[in-house]
Every structure is written in structure tokens, then in C-alpha cells.
Amino acid sequence: MMVCGFALALFAMDVSGQPALATNAVFATSSATDPTRSDGTQLTKPPLHSESAPLFHSFNSGPSHEKLIALTFDDGPHAVITPKLLDVLRAYKAKATFFVLGERVKLYPMILRQIFDEGHEIGNHTYSHRSLAALSTEEIEHEIIETQSLIKQATGYEPSLFRPPYGAFRSNTRPVFQKHNLNVIMWSVDSKDWSVRNENKIYDVVITHARSGSIVLFHDIHPAILDALPRILDTLVADGYQFITVSELCGLPPLAPLAPPATRLESLSVK
Numbered sequence: 001m002m003v004c005g006f007a008l009a010l011f012a013m014d015v016s017g018q019p020a021l022a023t024n025a026v027f028a029t030s031s032a033t034d035p036t037r038s039d040g041t042q043l044t045k046p047p048l049h050s051e052s053a054p055l056f057h058s059f060n061s062g063p064s065h066e067k068l069i070a071l072t073f074d075d076g077p078h079a080v081i082t083p084k085l086l087d088v089l090r091a092y093k094a095k096a097t098f099f100v101l102g103e104r105v106k107l108y109p110m111i112l113r114q115i116f117d118e119g120h121e122i123g124n125h126t127y128s129h130r131s132l133a134a135l136s137t138e139e140i141e142h143e144i145i146e147t148q149s150l151i152k153q154a155t156g157y158e159p160s161l162f163r164p165p166y167g168a169f170r171s172n173t174r175p176v177f178q179k180h181n182l183n184v185i186m187w188s189v190d191s192k193d194w195s196v197r198n199e200n201k202i203y204d205v206v207i208t209h210a211r212s213g214s215i216v217l218f219h220d221i222h223p224a225i226l227d228a229l230p231r232i233l234d235t236l237v238a239d240g241y242q243f244i245t246v247s248e249l250c251g252l253p254p255l256a257p258l259a260p261p262a263t264r265l266e267s268l269s270v271k
């Protein structure tokens with residue numbers, strides 16, 4: 001059994017749309033053994049909390065003792081950019097995590113299936129990309145449930161990761177995430193691809209800030225990422241980094257989809 005320590009970030013509501021880092025603490029958890037499917041890929045199921053006190057889990061980075069980075073791509077799948085991005089990731093043997101929108105999964109279920117089949121992780125990024133800070137609890141649940149359902153229809157797999165659009169949500173939304181066994185995943189490096197839309201600037205931002213344990217935010221809807229990513233990977237691979245999924249980085253238990261939980265994750269406790 002492997003024991004790791006991770007940063008736990010608790011985010012509070014921020015009406016400006018930016019996540020407010022309220023608390024940083026360290027907790028210890030034990031990871032389950034790593035069953036793999038017959039095709040060799042590893043997938044995640046939600047951690048099983050104790051019935052009495054489910055905790056709110058949010059990560060903006062992973063442990064820093066190994067040269068591991070989680071690349072994340074939001075707002076897709078995109079009909080053209082996502083398949084090209086998959087080609088790049090395959091060429092570098094890099095695994096990534098895609099936070100997808102339900103309304104785009106509905107349009108491109110086969111691209112989602114390709115992401116899944118190539119061993120990447122899939123997370124829920126809501127159905128329509130509205131800020132959760134502006135929605136009622138019922139609307140938030142609808143956004144989550146609809147997207148979980150579409151992802152499951154396309155892949156047979158129900159995500160355990162959620163990223164709120166704009167990183168924004170009210171603190172009283174946490175029980176909704178807990179109810180649906182979703183870990184909230186933020187980021188520690190913003191590539192700014194959504195604003196600069198320029199290959200050289202994206203490269204500079206990421207190379208300047210990426211380090212062991214980083215969760216890097218990209219969007220697979222901007223073409224500049226296709227030119228920037230190979231250069232980023234060239235540099236970081238030469239520096240000795242490897243690229244793994246968010247669940248792998250954060251020690252969340254990988255389990256086969258549609259299979260009964262093999263191991264019960266011990267409940268997490270904040271020190």
C-alpha cells in the first residue's frame with residue numbers, strides 16, 4: 001500500500017469568476033491497488049467516502065517529489081483540434097485529462113470515445129459552460145448529471161473528476177460535488193491559451209511555470225495549442241518530465257468501469 005501526501009485546496013465562492021484559495025492543508029490517503037482492464041488501460045471510479053462524513057476534495061496540483069505533470073484540456077471535444085491533439089499526445093506517449101462539455105459530447109461522441117480508447121482520462125466540465133456561481137443548485141445538478149450521462153453513453157465510464165467553468169462556484173455547492181462523488185480539479189499553471197492564442201506565448205508561460213506536480217490548464221478549442229504543445233513536450237521531456245492523468249497524479253484510485261469496487265479507499269482526513 002502506498003501512502004502519499006497531497007495538497008488539499010478548498011475554494012470559496014468568488015463572484016469575479018476566479019477561484020479564491022481559502023485553505024491549503026495536507027492530508028494523507030492510501031491509494032488502492034491498480035487493477036487494469038483487459039485492454040491495459042486504467043480508469044478511475046470515485047473514491048468511496050465513509051457514509052458518515054464525506055469530505056469535499058479539491059486539487060490544484062499533485063505531489064512534487066517526482067517529475068510528473070498532468071496536462072488538462074478543457075471545453076472540447078472539438079471536431080478538428082482534439083483528434084490532432086491526440087496524435088501529438090500519442091507521439092510523445094503522454095497521457096492527459098480532458099474536461100469535456102456535455103453539449104459537445106452530444107455532437108462528437110466518437111471523438112470522446114477515441115480520447116477514452118487512447119487511455120486518457122475524462123472529466124466533467126458541465127453541459128453548457130455556464131458559471132456555476134450564477135446557477136441554482138438544481139441547475140448545477142442538471143449540468144452535472146446530463147454530462148455524466150452523455151459521457152457514460154459514449155464510453156461506459158462515469159467520471160470522478162469535475163472542473164467548474166472559470167474555476168468558479170459557491171462554497172455551498174460542495175455538497176452537490178460530494179453527492180455525485182466528484183473531485184473538483186483546478187490547476188496550478190494556466191497556459192493562457194484562451195487569451196494569448198499565440199504559440200510562442202503559450203510555450204513561454206508553460207515552460208516558465210511548469211514544475212513537478214503541476215496541473216496545467218489548456219483548451220483543445222484553440223488552434224495555437226497544436227503548434228505550442230509539441231514544443232512544450234520536447235522541452236519538458238528533455239527535462240525528464242512524464243505526463244500522466246490527473247487521477248494518477250493525485251493518487252485517486254483507478255478501477256475498471258462498470259466493475260464492482262475492488263478496494264475501499266480509506267476516508268481522507270485533513271490534518
Ligand SMILES: [Zn+2]
Pocket residue numbers: 074075125129165166
Ligand atoms: Zn472551460
